[in-house]
Amino acid sequence: MQKRIVVYRPLPEDLLAELKRDFHVEDFGHLDDLDDPAFRAALSEAHGLLGAGQKITAEILDAAPQLETISSVSVGVDAYPVEELTRRDIQLCHTPDVLTETTADTGFLLIMATARRAMELADLIRRGDWQASIGEAHYGSDVHGKTLGMVGMGRIGAAIARRGALGFGMRILYSNASPKPALEEELGARRRELDELLAEADFVCVTVPLSAETERLIGQRELGLMRDSAILINIARGKVVDETALIEALNAGRIRAAGLDVFEREPLPADSPLSHMANVVALPHIGSATHETRHAMARRAVDNLRLALSGERPISPFNDPARLPA
Ligand code: 8YV
Numbered sequence: 001m002q003k004r005i006v007v008y009r010p011l012p013e014d015l016l017a018e019l020k021r022d023f024h025v026e027d028f029g030h031l032d033d034l035d036d037p038a039f040r041a042a043l044s045e046a047h048g049l050l051g052a053g054q055k056i057t058a059e060i061l062d063a064a065p066q067l068e069t070i071s072s073v074s075v076g077v078d079a080y081p082v083e084e085l086t087r088r089d090i091q092l093c094h095t096p097d098v099l100t101e102t103t104a105d106t107g108f109l110l111i112m113a114t115a116r117r118a119m120e121l122a123d124l125i126r127r128g129d130w131q132a133s134i135g136e137a138h139y140g141s142d143v144h145g146k147t148l149g150m151v152g153m154g155r156i157g158a159a160i161a162r163r164g165a166l167g168f169g170m171r172i173l174y175s176n177a178s179p180k181p182a183l184e185e186e187l188g189a190r191r192r193e194l195d196e197l198l199a200e201a202d203f204v205c206v207t208v209p210l211s212a213e214t215e216r217l218i219g220q221r222e223l224g225l226m227r228d229s230a231i232l233i234n235i236a237r238g239k240v241v242d243e244t245a246l247i248e249a250l251n252a253g254r255i256r257a258a259g260l261d262v263f264e265r266e267p268l269p270a271d272s273p274l275s276h277m278a279n280v281v282a283l284p285h286i287g288s289a290t291h292e293t294r295h296a297m298a299r300r301a302v303d304n305l306r307l308a309l310s311g312e313r314p315i316s317p318f319n320d321p322a323r324l325p326a
Contacts, residue, residue, distance in 0.1 A: 002022070003024070003309050004046050005046065006026050006039070006043060007027045007051065008031040008034070008054065009030060009031075009052050009053065010029050011302070015299060026042040028042075031054070032054075034060060046064050047067065047068045047309055048068065050070075050073070050305055052073040052074040054079060058084050061081070070092050071304045072093065075099055075288075077318050078209065080092055085319055085321070089322075091314065091319065092317070093317050094318045095300040095301055098299075099288035099296070100156050102287070103287040104156055106261055106287045107205055108163050108164075110283070111160075111231070112143060114231045114281050115141050116141075116143075124138075144169050146203060147170065147201050148160075148171070148172050148173070149203065150176075151194065151217070152208035152236065157207040161174065165188065173189070174190070175193065175194040179191050194217075195222075199227070202231070203230065204226060205235070206234045206236045208240060210237035216240070216241070218242065223249040226249075226255050227255075228254055228255060228256065229256050230255050231258065232255055232257075233259040233260075234260050234262055238260075251277075256279065257279040257281070259281045262287075268284070300315060304316060304317070
């Protein structure tokens with residue numbers, strides 16, 4: 001009997017066809033509502049689930065009694081109840097590595113765009129307001145030679161730090177649960193307590209995964225420690241930063257600008273001040289969104305799922321249900 005897979009995020013045609021050769025696939029394309037009755041019916045018989053972005057709850061797992069594996073088309077796993085999955089002996093897989101460099105590019109895009117006020121000044125041209133050579137009121141600030149403070153120094157954090165140190169001659173500080181001696185050696189990076197990093201950095205770049213420990217890690221107090229000339233970049237998850245406190249800090253000039261690819265609520269509500277503040281560059285969660293990388297992520301998710309459902313070790317498992325303590 002073929003195992004059954006439910007897909008709730010669009011997959012490239014070639015990968016969908018590949019999955020269909022080995023499995024019974026029910027493809028829901030882009031599914032916004034996981035309460036959809038047809039999805040729930042499919043879940044009741046599913047052995048594998050492939051998707052991303054949607055919150056998977058214990059209640060959804062109850063509706064999927066045969067489920068063996070969830071393969072997420074993402075590196076972040078904050079949408080999944082990881083302990084609950086492990087307790088139920090369900091394998092969770094994700095897509096690290098293949099998106100590291102693209103997401104680091106996005107981080108650097110935000111560093112450059114905020115520092116040099118690229119969107120604000122490009123808008124000036126769009127409005128037809130470039131009437132004379134620009135003056136001090138429109139100057140940005142340098143990126144090269146400045147201090148880049150990485151909040152989190154995982155794969156993506158390291159890739160941004162590498163761009164900063166090797167491409168732009170930046171001094172790198174980082175706060176991370178564990179020291180990174182190899183990166184200290186390679187990039188001259190220095191580990192700091194978060195408070196010290198916030199006080200010293202010209203750019204504070206958040207790359208930590210969202211967890212109970214990191215939710216609202218950057219709040220009013222932390223923003224208050226930053227220099228008034230500093231710029232905050234968030235490419236991790238919106239909830240790592242207290243958005244209300246951020247808006248206040250930006251409005252009060254307590255920090256210079258923010259470059260944001262992620263928000264507390266996504267899509268960002270149109271009436272959010274962040275959507276139109278001059279000192280904010282807001283992107284619609286495009287961290288990994290290139291043709292090449294999204295295909296590579298889907299490829300990895302399909303491979304993970306196929307391996308796990310065939311009883312083999314997936315390429316990038318997130319949890320380890322087999323090693324569950326009794
Ligand atoms: C995607 C991401 O947007 O991988 C992640 O964790 O945040 C992004 O690459 C994600 O797949 C959400 O759909």
